[in-house]
Amino acid sequence: MAHVEAQEQSKLSGRVRLGNLTSRIPEELGVFAALVILVTIIGVHNRSFVRPENLLDLIASNSFFGIIALATVFLLALGEIDLSVGWNFNFSAVIAGLAMVHGVNPWLAAGLGVLFGAGLGLVNGLLAVGLQLPVIIVTLGTYSMFQGLSLVVNKSAAVVPPDITGSFFTLANKRIFSLPYVGGVPFLAVVFVALAVVLHVLLHRTRFGYRVLAIGSNAEAARLAGIPLARTRVLVLVLVGTACGFAGSLYVGSFGSVDPASGGQFLLAVVAAVIIGGTPLSGGMGTVIGALIGVLIIATISSGIVFFGIDATWSTFVTGAVIIIAVSVDQAVKWQRRRNAERRASRTT
Amino acid sequence: MAHVEAQEQSKLSGRVRLGNLTSRIPEELGVFAALVILVTIIGVHNRSFVRPENLLDLIASNSFFGIIALATVFLLALGEIDLSVGWNFNFSAVIAGLAMVHGVNPWLAAGLGVLFGAGLGLVNGLLAVGLQLPVIIVTLGTYSMFQGLSLVVNKSAAVVPPDITGSFFTLANKRIFSLPYVGGVPFLAVVFVALAVVLHVLLHRTRFGYRVLAIGSNAEAARLAGIPLARTRVLVLVLVGTACGFAGSLYVGSFGSVDPASGGQFLLAVVAAVIIGGTPLSGGMGTVIGALIGVLIIATISSGIVFFGIDATWSTFVTGAVIIIAVSVDQAVKWQRRRNAERRASRTT
């Protein structure tokens, strides 16, 4: 397929040969450019969009599906995809919320929510490994199972912790420190970005990350290299589940309640963020930073719709069109960069 | 990943060598068994479910996303996936409906709807080939674009042809012929099953189908064998688009109207049907008959919920659980069959 060659070449990645040392032109340059262009355009149209406070709020309020997207990179790097993330998020949030309703200390309850999410991830993992099925098939089932069970326990009513004045809730909505020129930075935004850095390191600087990428690149070769396939697969699904649970608990903290529908729409946004960010479905490659930028692009688009005051009837269409434009910019930058890379490579040989 | 070997093997299975002649044990045995078991269980609980008339109605009323699922097999066989099918269906139906509203002959209008769907497929194809992007990314954008434009043209209201007494509408709801013991067979059911046979032949008995599977198996090798990648890719997307338009026109015919929400939920059901049917995301393989059975499994589950009188609170969970059970049955049968296959093969030496 045409794009296969494109991918092939894009595998030429940012690294170019300079004798033996290598200079890194980040993969994520393209999406980043797309993001900057979007933000600029909207900012020019309406200055108040680019006020640091607003941009930080934007990051914070999109950090919930964002956190899940970051972890999902690992799954796509493995060549898999999890459809159940949205309802895992919802179910975990509901459990955390119910725990608080039943008087558990909010911090403990939040921890419980995280563990619960991890547990649901473990369920996905064990089913996938046990039945030797692709994750997409398994999560097709657990998608409805998590949703259904969540409905049963929340009695399809919003779960509202009685007292949301505690330190947990205040922190979740707080601007924890303030920067010059920028002002207060929301806790959620900090957590989101910090997590992105951590997961980036986990994927590209640890043996675990290397194993994930190796399996995604060539599962059979990984087996022959003695990499534990099943275990790694389960671990990645647990990681994704943990992210869902974590996002869920944060959600309870910052909203002080969980609606039965919360997170139900996450799936498409998560996948969109990850692949717009530059992680292919085919596995063996993945960029957490790209996913971070992908999340911001999606957030910016929906916000831009509002700032441009685009009529509700047109907003959906515009969203789609802008996505196409954004990925085109990404491609354009990739091509440009590839040409430069070749030129520099040749100069050194 | 564990399932990769499983897939590898399942790719091998199906054909069992007996000396030089080959005996074909259909891939689809497993899902078929799962379907039969489901139908039996529900039938035992409530006889009226297994009345031929009811089963035929079940097939007919699920033929809309079903038809799209059949065509989507080609796309997965190519290693691609189209997120926009639901809104392509909706948009095409709206166009066909509007044409009727503006007094175009229903048959012509329906034809127009089909062409329009094909056109949207072409758009996806040209974008994917032109931007050298995976179809999933492109359709992430067109998903919203089609939905948005459809909303614009239908003014977010149902499109209702003024006169739905014409031959087109009656045929779409007719039982065209009647079989002994079975009774009248709905037109939609006939079209759906017939289409499955046609597309099965197209995939496995024609050069076009051969090219699709060849590209899905190894795109680079296909390119170096002179197989036209871009053209085949575009053609497949046009095929999927045509199926969406066709289903859309049928929908208008049989429902006598199309709503802004119609088809919005199709995506997950389509993907579910295809992969439950046994077509992997990885490309290089595909079974249209499997997809047909996958559609029927999904239809049976949702209908079974009603016949069992399972309350709305639990229905979602049950749906998911039954999906897991169904795919497990499939796997179990596959393992069993593989074992037999090997035994028979070795006996022949």
Added chain:
Amino acid sequence: GGVHASTPAARQAPEAKLTIGFVTHFVGNPFIRQVEQAARDAGKDLGVNVKIQGTAGFDPAAQLKMVQDLFASGADGVSTSITGDSMAVGLNKLIAEGKPIVEFNIFSTRVKAPYVGERSVVDWAILGRAVRAKMGGKSASGKVLIGTCAPGFPALVDRIKGVKRGLGSGLQIKGPFDVTGDPTKNFSAWQQLIAANPDAKALIGVCAQDLENLGKLNAQKGDRYITAGGDPTLGNLAAIAGGHGLISMGQTGYVQGYLPIKMIVDALRTKKALPKTGFIASGAEVITKSGVVEPYGLPKLSPAKIKAFQTNPKLQHAFYKPLFVGKPALFGRGALVNWRSRVEPIANASR
């Protein structure tokens, strides 16, 4: 649809226990949940089985299939919300076969059945007027933002029409903007709307989750804005109680769940067919800090009482049941016993 199996109403022996199907959209939505609960209560009171089915979102074709399957599996009557005209042809086919069907919450003029639901325009005009008053009544001026979760969805279009009517002239009304139905997206949508329009005076959302999120944002902004929304959800009540929200319009979901069951059962037992069309108002609930004004002369509810309803269904059953029992009356006890007398032209539903 395959429906010949079910025993037509006419041949139904009175003492045999009836089965009534109830098909909703948005399974798991709190409002829908209340409607379902009411249907269950009605089933208990009237001694019939109530089978509840529903779709996750808006899926007319799927809902129609559920109605057909319900009759095929032996239901004697079905009440369903009409999420799209696609259901009309199929439902009318069943109605023509003599199957009793009642629409609730969302209707289609094409379906030949009676409808129980809100009086969108008139009711939401109340909310509009309340906001106007808060903005300074006659002398009011300034910017009002309106958000919708389903652009162009007929019922919501009517609500917006009502809001605008209530707001009257002289105000700068912007929108409707798409603030989406997804609670998380909804929050950031309103957040961005406020950031984009810092000068707005009032924010009105016509969907259930709007006021809750508006309340949170308003709290962050020192309650600078006048906010209003719909439905008595816990979140909305909290927002109003906390003084972050002005008013919420309810549509008395309990009546929308209970009455259709009663209508069908009455029709079957008295062998008197349902009206082929018509509208019965479920009644407006006006939720403000002072409490909830209920329709049909029901006593005023305290926010605490509404909260109690959510956790203990028995209380809400006890509260609403009087409407449906005893001697027919205009208000209070017995107000909906003789429901046939309350049937209005369907046009009133969107007037």
Added chain:
Amino acid sequence: MPAARTEAGREGGSSGPPSASSAGPGPAISIRGLVKRYGGVVALDGVDFQAARGTVHAVVGENGAGKSTLMKILAGAVRPDEGSIAVGGEVLEEQTPQSARERGIGIVYQELSLFPNRSVLANLFANRELVRNGLLSRRAMVERARPTLAEVGLDVDLDREVGFLPIGEQQLVELCRVLLSEPSVLILDEPNSALSEDETGRLFAVLRRLASAGITILYVSHRLEEVFAIADRITVLRNGREVLTADRAELTIREVVHAMIGQSEHELFPDRLPVSADAPPRVLSVRGLSIRRRLHDVSFEAHAGEIVGLAGIAGSGVSDVLGVLFGAVRPDAGDVSFPDGRGVPRSTTSAARRRISLVPADRRRQGLMLTRDVARNIAHVSAGALRSRSPWLARGELAAAANRQIRDLQIKAPSPWTQVHQLSGGNQQKIVIGKWLEIAPDVILLDDPARGVDVGAKSEIFRLVREVTAEGRIVLFHSTELPELLGLCDRLLVFYRGRLVSDTDATAFDSRSLLHAINTGEVPHTTERRAS
């Protein structure tokens, strides 16, 4: 950096391989009654043999004899049905790849097991990454790899994704990876099938060093001259049985070939045939062909009836030239005219339809659909690329074509419906050739076509090449094996760093001067013919 290594050991859960010294009594391998069946096919039929410690033990045999299966079993990648393996006197039970690694058994698989979209460095240390305080230490790994890379002579960007390297460089990467694991038993399954002569030379130097350090080496190859150059002892497999084992000193190539294919060696390179008279004189001419920074002003002519050899190492531009002629690579400058009077094909599709064929160097990535059957692979071009009146895919024709090629190329496949990944490496290679022969191509570009093919089949393939050449077709032939270039070709084009440095009659070179030429670009300035 011992610190780093032990770290890696713990992290890996596998105690790093015992270095030859710490291995105690050196492991000799002894195999008894090894049987492996695949369904109906018997891959190994009771193989016994011993390999002594510190020796290079060659295992040879025709394609499908069972060599790779045997090696995979030793490496724990495949489970035997019967028989036992003992390494260093210790009988192995339930061997897995991991347990084999822990026992210090290292292997280079014939069909490489690399991670295409991972960097060279990540591949070199797959699952043995070096860790410094919790994080991977890129520097440590580079340091660690450098000497080995130097010794093997692999000079690539360590951050380049392996999938982009030519097959030869990929083989070197896999070789370095196994060397870095410091095995006590080293298994090499056709490790140099795509390596150039001096790369092979460096490999052999390494092997000798390791053997003298007491490491046992099993070496599988079809290049018998090289086998005789490196091996201490030779075992011949035939139809899954061990038919001959002896010290090299006691053997001749002729004897080995006889043991392999049951007939004493017939001429590997067929004599030049007279060009059939009715074939009109036709020519492929290339003028000033250039690709930015890869190919510089290349001009030559290839006439029907002669086999034109392209000699050059990786990076020389040979595959680029072949790629351009096939329409797979876009040139920046230059013009080409084919016998059909037209220029460079717009696409590989139009190339195939103009009966221009390219047998690519990397069969797995560029040539085969591994999970599909022989028939469909043979039909790759005829059904996939060519125009045809009928839209149908006739099973009968598929089978007929497949059987034709199975017969002509002596492909060892149970049936046309056998999946290709079930075939031995050499037989897979024959299929890539067969799918092009099937369309009776007019211009034939061969990029190392006989890689991993046994002597018998090789001479058969060369005979076919000779025949089609005589029928008046244009044939360009590239191989990493200089004897093939010298033995088969009539004319030789030598490429160096993207330039055509020599265009003479093949007899102008002997193997030494050709080796010198491709590695330095310096050609013996001699245009007069030498008697061969």
